Amino acid sequence: MLDLSLLVQYGPALLRGFGVTILCWGAGCLIGMVLGFVLMLLRQLPIKPLRWIIRAYIEVIRGTPFLIQLFLLYSGGPSIGLRLEATTAGILGLGIYGSAYFAEIFRAGYQAVPKGQVEAALSLGMSYGSILRRVIVPAMLVSTIPAIVNMMAILTKETVVLSIITVPELMYEMQTMAAETFATFETILGMALFYWLLVEVVSRLGRRLEARVTRFLTHASPQGSSTETATARA
Amino acid sequence: MKFSVIIDALPYLLGAAVTTIWVSLLGVLLGQVFGVVVCVARQSGGRAADMAGGVYVSFFRGVPLLIQLLLIYYMLPLIGIDVPPLVASVAALGLASGAYVSEIYRGALNAVPHGQSEAALALGFPAQSIWTRILLPQAFRISVPALVNELILLLKASSLISVVGVAELTRTSQTISASNYRPLEIYLAAGLIYLAINGALALFGTLVERRLQQA
Numbered sequence: 001m002l003d004l005s006l007l008v009q010y011g012p013a014l015l016r017g018f019g020v021t022i023l024c025w026g027a028g029c030l031i032g033m034v035l036g037f038v039l040m041l042l043r044q045l046p047i048k049p050l051r052w053i054i055r056a057y058i059e060v061i062r063g064t065p066f067l068i069q070l071f072l073l074y075s076g077g078p079s080i081g082l083r084l085e086a087t088t089a090g091i092l093g094l095g096i097y098g099s100a101y102f103a104e105i106f107r108a109g110y111q112a113v114p115k116g117q118v119e120a121a122l123s124l125g126m127s128y129g130s131i132l133r134r135v136i137v138p139a140m141l142v143s144t145i146p147a148i149v150n151m152m153a154i155l156t157k158e159t160v161v162l163s164i165i166t167v168p169e170l171m172y173e174m175q176t177m178a179a180e181t182f183a184t185f186e187t188i189l190g191m192a193l194f195y196w197l198l199v200e201v202v203s204r205l206g207r208r209l210e211a212r213v214t215r216f217l218t219h220a221s222p223q224g225s226s227t228e229t230a231t232a233r234a
Numbered sequence: 235m236k237f238s239v240i241i242d243a244l245p246y247l248l249g250a251a252v253t254t255i256w257v258s259l260l261g262v263l264l265g266q267v268f269g270v271v272v273c274v275a276r277q278s279g280g281r282a283a284d285m286a287g288g289v290y291v292s293f294f295r296g297v298p299l300l301i302q303l304l305l306i307y308y309m310l311p312l313i314g315i316d317v318p319p320l321v322a323s324v325a326a327l328g329l330a331s332g333a334y335v336s337e338i339y340r341g342a343l344n345a346v347p348h349g350q351s352e353a354a355l356a357l358g359f360p361a362q363s364i365w366t367r368i369l370l371p372q373a374f375r376i377s378v379p380a381l382v383n384e385l386i387l388l389l390k391a392s393s394l395i396s397v398v399g400v401a402e403l404t405r406t407s408q409t410i411s412a413s414n415y416r417p418l419e420i421y422l423a424a425g426l427i428y429l430a431i432n433g434a435l436a437l438f439g440t441l442v443e444r445r446l447q448q449a
């Protein structure tokens with residue numbers, strides 16, 4: 001099995017790789033969520049062509065492999081003057097990929113916000129901005145948190161694909177180590193166990209977050225409707 | 235952008251797309267087998283089978299597909315099975331898909347009323363025919379939309395087998411764009427082909443679903 005001295009030798013590289021993995025994942029999730037949220041909002045505007053474009057964007061991103069999107073961005077980009085470093089391309093690629101899925105998640109959440117709440121806020125004289133911030137987004141967050149956590153776990157797994165476009169993340173460093181030490185199988189087995197753990201940790205943390213965010217739902221509330229929408233999706 | 239590049243490469247890309255399609259189909263078929271076996275074993279095979287099945291599902295859903303693929307690709311020769319990359323790829327896709335499919339079936343089985351298998355038991359049906367004649371056919375029907383979705387997911391995931399050198403759509407696009415230095419056009423074309431296949435699959439799924447709802 002794996003020689004322990006190898007871990008000492010390759011430890012720093014692996015740690016650095018893990019750092020890049022976390023960076024790509026975190027930044028990719030953030031870009032994906034922000035972009036997805038903006039897309040969802042733009043889709044609510046009563047402008048038909050804009051809706052079509054956004055719908056087409058979502059369908060294209062969800063209908064093509066992530067790897068092809070990465071190749072387009074990283075290898076195809078320079079043809080139209082978009083010259084990106086591997087890590088930047090990787091983060092952007094993850095963000096774009098995630099945005100289509102997050103846009104759909106947020107849309108479902110947006111639609112699940114009870115109409116009466118928005119109408120009540122309107123009749124109280126709240127502006128659209130503050131209705132969004134104080135009524136829609138909080139309710140949306142509660143009902144979509146399981147889907148958001150699930151998507152984040154999926155993106156954790158997608159980060160390994162970045163190794164193919166030479167982003168120096170954990171998988172890439174591991175493959176370098178495997179190639180140099182010929183301990184290919186042991187290294188990949190180690191990777192598999194590590195990612196298994198990582199995805200499990202992300203899901204567990206997500207479930208705790210979920211429990212925290214939806215904590216108020218367990219109290220008996222006279223307002224039944226919001227409780228129902230939130231728990232139905234969980 | 236030079237569209238003539240795409241026209242020149244199109245025959246190769248389409249040929250490779252055929253490989254992508256049948257690798258994914260084989261993967262899904264294998265996944266069906268694994269999925270059903272694991273699902274049935276977990277439901278009726280006692281605690282040990284349930285735990286083993288649970289570990290299988292958790293592992294293949296939790297570990298990135300690329301790593302599973304490399305694991306199988308490098309593991310098979312170690313245990314004395316020397317297989318071409320294509321076989322290792324289909325095995326990996328099938329194993330991964332099986333984990334998801336077994337969960338799809340688990341959900342679908344929950345939707346089959348409990349009274350049916352109780353009634354069958356009361357009528358003296360052996361356990362085996364309860365599965366093959368009552369539970370699985372209905373579970374299959376309920377899970378058709380999810381299974382079509384799984385096929386689309388697997389088709390996209392099959393792009394990863396380019397890494398072990400299977401000449402499917404992604405690998406072929408890589409090879410072509412490395413020789414003509416036109417990655418933008420070639421990957422765009424490849425993306426559109428994936429999109430077209432997935433669109434057709436989604437349409438097929440809707441049709442089948444409608445058909446099953448009528449029946």
